[in-house]
Amino acid sequence: MMKVLMFGWEFPPHISGGLGTACYGLTRGLAGLKDVEVLFVIPKAFGDEDQSTIRLIGANKIPVACKEIVFEGKEKKMDSLEVQSEIIPYVNEEEFWNLKSKRYAAKTQFVKTDEGMKIDFSGTYGPNLMEEIKNYALVAEIIAKENNFDLIHAHDWLAYPAGIAAKNISGKPLVIHVHATDFDRSGGNVNPTVYAVEREGMEAADKIISVSNFTRKAIIEKYGIPPQKITTVYNAVEPVSADQKPLFKKGVNEKVVTFLGRITMQKGPEYFIESAYLVLKKMDNVRFVMAGSGDKMNEMVSRVAQLGMAEKFHFTGFLKSGDVYHMLQMTDVFVMPSVSEPFGIVPLEAMQADVPVIISNQSGVSEILNHAIKIDFWDTYAMADSIFGLLNYPALAGFLKKSGKKEVGGLTWHHSAKQVLEVYQNLLNM
């Protein structure tokens, strides 16, 4: 029985982005395989997480008995970490706005523990993020000491320090799983602190799993990691169960074209707007929806107003997961014009909901999908043409719905988990 100690940052239902969903899917996939057991660690366990297939512990539940010693040891490595809210990834939309409206002074904090000697983690992406990452690593050492395992698997940069700490104390091999790099999140303006954490993780790792070849290439080129160290394992989707699919009718007798995601530079919302403008010039019975929120939202709202199409272009704000399903069910065409997308799981969810999708070539998911229309994110003419085609030529939408659903049905976590297991096995046999 192979035992895996896995570090993540979030776990359903307390998630704000694709990371938690992917971790959940992967651990479930692994649980379906023989000979693997996963102990999943997150900073804060709420207690209502689905633990039917894995054992989950929260770092906030671990008493830190030897805090001082470990803390000093870590301080050397981590003392350059400072909090800057702008660089915070996967930020929960609501929190993001709260953060933006306040100003936080960077301050040095010592590890705070409660009466039971436990560290109180928020488990979110708040202003004390760097502090939490540091503390998380600290607790990781304790967990690594107290548990038996064969290897360590850390998801994304927030958990890399925890993975490294566990590796240092146990001497077990470390796999890091790159769901995104800061180049994706920042649109090129990489935060040096985050970059340093990422790079340190990649260098310390014995093996790296990337979610696409797109990301793999970034790891090789931007972080200088030798290619043979990196294996691509694509994400998948959980099959939708019947009760998750309430039949929902849209209120308008018009076609709906949807953008769904954070309204940030990474997701390319402005290209969606320009394409919408082109389409609206030619046809009238269509509405465009931009669902989500983010730092570019105001800019987008004013651009829509400037183009004079506000009555046909709607902003929904942040959508909860249930509303996402509703939104997809009202949707005739889903567009993901991401500028830089390591994977991109939402198009797969759209395909599950019988929605034809248009995705950018600059997304990892475009590497595995055949039955999607692929365009370059900057090519608004091609994007508009594809939207128009899907809305006006029913045979195209029909074919994509049918074959897309079939295709997405084949992308299972079971399959991805098998590839991850292969990585484990190769690593342990080395």
Place this chain on the structure above:
Amino acid sequence: MKSICLFFQVHQPFRHRRYRFFDIGNDHYYYDDYANETILRKVAEKSYLPTNKLLLKLIKKMKGQFKVAFSITGVALEQFELYAPEVIKSFQDLAQTGCVEFLSETYSHSLPSLKNKAIFEQQVKLHDQLIFELFGQQPQVFRNTEMIYSDEIGARVYQMGYKGILTEGARHILGWKSPNFLYVNALNPRMKVLMRNFKLSDDISFRFSNSNWSEYPLTAEKFTGWLNKLDPKEEVVNLFLSYESLGERQPRESGIFEFMEHWVHNVVNSDTLKFATPSHVLEELQPISAVSVLHPISWADEERDLTAWLGNEMQKEAFEKLYKLSSRMERCSDSELNKDWNYLQASDHFYYMSTKFFSDGEVHSYFNPFDSPYEAFINFMNVLSDFKIRLNAMVPHEEEDQELAALHKIIDEKDKKIKKMEAELQRLRKSKLQQKPAAKRR
């Protein structure tokens, strides 16, 4: 004496440019002139011209012992006229030797044989006219687009006046039977059917330069040896190739031209083999049995069926929507529209929409100017939408449109009448003015 029936298909479509929906109703030019010209020039220089030169040399050298057949589509000939007129000249030189037979086919390398009898006949007639104009031959044998054939198509083609037809010696049709005999149509035994020997044909056109092939390298001696090893009772070996195979798919450096030259020598000098064109084969050989083809076959892909063109819903939709315009096109005399109509019908447009390449066929993507079948479909439908708008203006569809058009016509006529009358009035007034002083004088 076994006959070797060597046949080449020559076709180039007019490829569409990226035609966005913004262009619909605004811009009526659909073609990617740059791509069409570069591709045509490239293929002409690599394949058509050098091969024609070689064939002419061989025909002259063999003193009538070497014979070949071609079917050249109308759209290819139009492109030669535009971009490489010397290719037409070189085919004319070949035609003058008397050793080259030109077969009939559809003008646009199109698929109306599966859909619309009238359009099919019109396409064939148009093609044969052009062949007669350019090469002075009245085609006697028919070769349908991509070797598409069924009992029904064969019988219809007979009624159109052809004695024989070429098709694929598909394994699922022939079963244990050999393609190396002359067959007849199952519905009309007077219609002769020549079946392609796909193994030997593809040895040249696909495998010749493949160094992973167990028979690589293929020499003229080896190939002639295979022909001689066939059952002596077999009468004809039908080698039907795409003409680009010589020089383009199998490049000059592969030695394909030298192979051809030596192999032709070998056959001509052999006591057991000789060259024959399809018409000769029909005259000389007795058919041995009927071949029954209930569902259309073609020479494409492993399945040898129509799925490369009409395999998915998009292809079927585009095909349906295109030929829905048939009846109105018959009433349309506008030359520009008719030209576009011909180009639109090219089977290539449907081929680009095939989703088969996800599993099968580098061949599909190799010839495809589009990145995806979806893009191909959208582009074609955009073009078709614009074409429909133009056709509507010319030959109205809806009753209302018809009424409107009629009214427009009346208004136009009245306008003309008014102008005419105005002119008349003017003239009368003038003459009256001139007359007046005269009257005074009186």
